Amino acid sequence: MKISTKSIAQGTLVAIDGRIDTTNYNEFEQAVNQLFEEKVTAIYLDCSKLNYISSSGLRVFLTIQKKMMGTGGKFLLFAMQPTIKEIFDISGFSTIFNIYDTEEAALQN
Amino acid sequence: MRTKSLSFKIIIRILFFTILLGAAIFSTYYYYTRSEIERSTRENAVFLADNTIKMIEEIIKPAEMIPNNLSWMLETGAIPKDSIMPFLAKLVKNNPIIYASAIAFEPGMFAPNVAAYAPYAYRNGEKIETINLWSPDYNYFIMDWYQIPAMLKESYWTEPYYDEGGADALLSTYSVPFYLNKGGERVLGGIITIDISLEWLTEIVRSVKIFETGYAFLISRTGVYVTHPDPNNIMNQTIFTRAKELEEPELRDIGRNMIHGVSDLTSIDLKTLGYVWIYHTQMPTTKWSLGVVYPHNEMFAGLHKLNFTIILLSFIGLGLLLFFTIRIINRQISPLAKFAASARGIASGDFNTELPHIENSEEMKELHDSFAFMQKELADYIVHLKETTSAKEKIESELRIAKEIQMGMIPHIFPPFPDMPEIDLYATLLSAKEVGGDLYDFFLLDDNRMCFAIGDVSGKGIPASLFMAVTRTLLRSVADKEKSTAEIVSSINKTLSFNNESNMFVTFFLGILDIQKGELKYCNAGHNPPILIKNKKDVSYFNITKAIPVGLFESYEYTEESIRIALDDQIFLYTDGLTEAEDVNNALFGDDLLLQVISQHAAASPREIIEATTQAVANHVKGHTQSDDLTMMSISYYGTTRA
Numbered sequence: 001m002k003i004s005t006k007s008i009a010q011g012t013l014v015a016i017d018g019r020i021d022t023t024n025y026n027e028f029e030q031a032v033n034q035l036f037e038e039k040v041t042a043i044y045l046d047c048s049k050l051n052y053i054s055s056s057g058l059r060v061f062l063t064i065q066k067k068m069m070g071t072g073g074k075f076l077l078f079a080m081q082p083t084i085k086e087i088f089d090i091s092g093f094s095t096i097f098n099i100y101d102t103e104e105a106a107l108q109n
Numbered sequence: 110m111r112t113k114s115l116s117f118k119i120i121i122r123i124l125f126f127t128i129l130l131g132a133a134i135f136s137t138y139y140y141y142t143r144s145e146i147e148r149s150t151r152e153n154a155v156f157l158a159d160n161t162i163k164m165i166e167e168i169i170k171p172a173e174m175i176p177n178n179l180s181w182m183l184e185t186g187a188i189p190k191d192s193i194m195p196f197l198a199k200l201v202k203n204n205p206i207i208y209a210s211a212i213a214f215e216p217g218m219f220a221p222n223v224a225a226y227a228p229y230a231y232r233n234g235e236k237i238e239t240i241n242l243w244s245p246d247y248n249y250f251i252m253d254w255y256q257i258p259a260m261l262k263e264s265y266w267t268e269p270y271y272d273e274g275g276a277d278a279l280l281s282t283y284s285v286p287f288y289l290n291k292g293g294e295r296v297l298g299g300i301i302t303i304d305i306s307l308e309w310l311t312e313i314v315r316s317v318k319i320f321e322t323g324y325a326f327l328i329s330r331t332g333v334y335v336t337h338p339d340p341n342n343i344m345n346q347t348i349f350t351r352a353k354e355l356e357e358p359e360l361r362d363i364g365r366n367m368i369h370g371v372s373d374l375t376s377i378d379l380k381t382l383g384y385v386w387i388y389h390t391q392m393p394t395t396k397w398s399l400g401v402v403y404p405h406n407e408m409f410a411g412l413h414k415l416n417f418t419i420i421l422l423s424f425i426g427l428g429l430l431l432f433f434t435i436r437i438i439n440r441q442i443s444p445l446a447k448f449a450a451s452a453r454g455i456a457s458g459d460f461n462t463e464l465p466h467i468e469n470s471e472e473m474k475e476l477h478d479s480f481a482f483m484q485k486e487l488a489d490y491i492v493h494l495k496e497t498t499s500a501k502e503k504i505e506s507e508l509r510i511a512k513e514i515q516m517g518m519i520p521h522i523f524p525p526f527p528d529m530p531e532i533d534l535y536a537t538l539l540s541a542k543e544v545g546g547d548l549y550d551f552f553l554l555d556d557n558r559m560c561f562a563i564g565d566v567s568g569k570g571i572p573a574s575l576f577m578a579v580t581r582t583l584l585r586s587v588a589d590k591e592k593s594t595a596e597i598v599s600s601i602n603k604t605l606s607f608n609n610e611s612n613m614f615v616t617f618f619l620g621i622l623d624i625q626k627g628e629l630k631y632c633n634a635g636h637n638p639p640i641l642i643k644n645k646k647d648v649s650y651f652n653i654t655k656a657i658p659v660g661l662f663e664s665y666e667y668t669e670e671s672i673r674i675a676l677d678d679q680i681f682l683y684t685d686g687l688t689e690a691e692d693v694n695n696a697l698f699g700d701d702l703l704l705q706v707i708s709q710h711a712a713a714s715p716r717e718i719i720e721a722t723t724q725a726v727a728n729h730v731k732g733h734t735q736s737d738d739l740t741m742m743s744i745s746y747y748g749t750t751r752a
Contacts, residue, residue, distance in 0.1 A: 019695075022569055022736070052695070054737070055567035055616075055685070062661060063612045091616055091635035092657035 003031045011042025017049040020057030029060045041073040048079035078106035116438040154388035158401045176301040180287035197230035198237045207303045208276050214299035258284040266395040279307040311336045320407035367398035444473050460488035508543040531624045535715035536742035545738035546573025554590040564617040565684040576613050594619045594632035595669035606663035614658040630671040634659045642679040645712040676748040686739035690726045693733045715743035
């Protein structure tokens with residue numbers, strides 16, 4: 001898994017390349033905590049290269065979502081692969097998260 | 110074969126190279142010295158022979174002058190013929206080297222009527238006697254001393270001869286022709302002779318000493334020994350007879366060269382003396398030849414003696430070198446044996462083994478320090494290892510107990526309701542680690558209704574297992590026959606969400622089956638949809654309303670759904686450990702394959718279906734490590750008719 005972050009006008013763009021599973025979700029968690037320390041108010045998560053996510057990874061997503069909801073910030077996900085989208089749908093997470101089909105759609109909100 | 114010790118190897122190498130070096134130096138020295146000795150011996154031989162000849166010539170040359178002068182005196186008539194006899198007597202008397210002297214006249218040359226006349230003066234003790242040599246018994250004209258110089262018309266030294274009865278000594282006669290004026294012509298007048306004793310010559314040659322057994326010898330023009338260390342050979346042997354007698358053909362060649370007046374240095378292996386060098390050269394006056402003999406052994410005797418001393422000293426030196434090398438090496442490496450003993454001590458677990466005390470070697474000190482460091486590190490490491498091992502063992506044993514407790518929390522007696530023929534149920538739970546976050550449960554709410562649930566806590570291991578235990582406990586405490594599935598799930602969610610800082614969550618499916626009516630009411634909180642098998646052949650996923658897992662938002666409202674279950678229908682529930690089981694290439698088992706497997710075993714009992722599915726998953730992952738907890742539960746509904 002590779003995590004890259006980039007500051008943009010609307011906030012921070014985070015792209016994940018690879019898998020988030022039980023062996024590496026804590027790396028992802030640390031990267032996210034780093035962003036919180038920097039008082040980021042909006043995270044745009046590029047899921048186009050996210051191949052797999054385990055429930056441990058979903059928990060980190062939830063942490064971000066709850067934190068952002070608590071501080072009035074934004075957490076937007078976009079360009080999910082169908083298999084990942086399915087996981088979100090089955091677990092009902094699609095109703096919790098702000099998921100967009102494309103980067104442009106996400107950045108407009 | 111035993112490996113040789115280090116000291117042995119070092120010593121052998123030192124010895125080898127020292128001997129090699131010594132041998133090289135010694136050989137160079139030996140051959141250089143040897144050739145130097147040969148060169149100086151050669152020079153010495155030539156010098157010695159020449160010098161000896163010079164000494165002899167210094168005596169002979171003045172002697173030769175006497176008859177030469179006499180011949181001139183006779184020719185010029187300086188000596189009156191009547192005073193010849195007293196003159197000769199005087200001459201012999203005044204020259205101690207001369208034993209006798211004669212003036213032998215040609216026929217008619219002394220006086221016209223005298224056919225033969227040879228006045229002769231000789232020593233007889235202290236007196237000088239004079240006689241006429243000629244007598245009818247002694248025709249001097251045919252004697253060598255007369256005939257040869259008369260014919261050659263030049264002076265001549267006779268072969269040495271032993272004058273018995275007269276001088277009783279070894280003599281040689283020097284003959285010189287003289288000329289007289291007869292009728293205006295210069296004609297041969299006769300022969301003047303002097304007889305010279307060769308005793309002094311023998312003395313000179315005999316006095317030549319070369320090393321121990323070397324010597325000088327003189328041979329005449331015919332090869333007769335004039336002088337020789339062995340007196341028996343003098344006048345009795347020629348060099349040629351002796352060569353034949355001794356069977357030394359090379360000596361004959363040397364003799365030949367000598368009588369031909371050749372000066373040469375040759376070497377010859379003699380039976381009597383061994384290997385010798387012979388230098389020979391000719392005396393210019395008598396044409397006799399002098400030889401000097403250098404025994405080879407004795408030439409190098411000094412060198413050999415020196416060699417012996419050097420070799421002896423070398424051996425003593427080598428011995429000392431060996432002794433001190435062994436001492437030094439043993440002293441230097443003796444700590445190694447002690448180190449080896451210490452290492453064995455350490456290896457056998459005694460970390461306080463004493464190390465050898467090192468004082469004088471930097472390398473050994475370094476080794477000592479490394480050893481001491483290793484000793485300390487090992488001791489520390491072992492202590493640490495013991496601590497971590499016991500801690501690990503403790504954790505493992507605790508985990509084992511935790512697993513037992515966790516497994517004790519889920520029912521695992523099958524069939525669960527032996528007196529309820531309407532229902533057959535089977536379930537398995539395989540944790541990826543000792544303890545896991547999956548759960549299933551089933552129990553009767555009353556005689557007619559069975560409550561069942563399956564859930565999956567986010568993550569794995571101890572945190573998930575704790576959350577699972579809480580969830581399962583909540584389920585048992587919350588569920589009662591008065592509540593709907595949605596109410597039960599909402600209640601669990603509310604409790605779990607409260608103060609859930611870690612954001613852990615549970616996907617949860619809860620169902621309540623009315624056994625009489627065949628009605629299934631259920632609530633799904635983000636869990637994978639179960640599979641419904643109708644008529645033992647048609648398989649399909651449940652249609653479920655999307656809802657989030659429990660534990661996230663305490664105010665979330667879950668909804669209940671219901672379907673009708675017919676006779677022989679079966680409900681198959683599972684966690685994502687099944688559909689997301691991965692093979693080595695991370696390929697998932699997947700929903701489609703699951704549906705296919707279930708379809709193939711649609712008529713099987715719950716236990717058979719679960720076993721078949723377990724086998725299918727095993728075939729898919731092919732030994733790849735199980736990455737997630739895997740739980741399956743299947744419920745077959747036979748309805749009331751079977752009762």
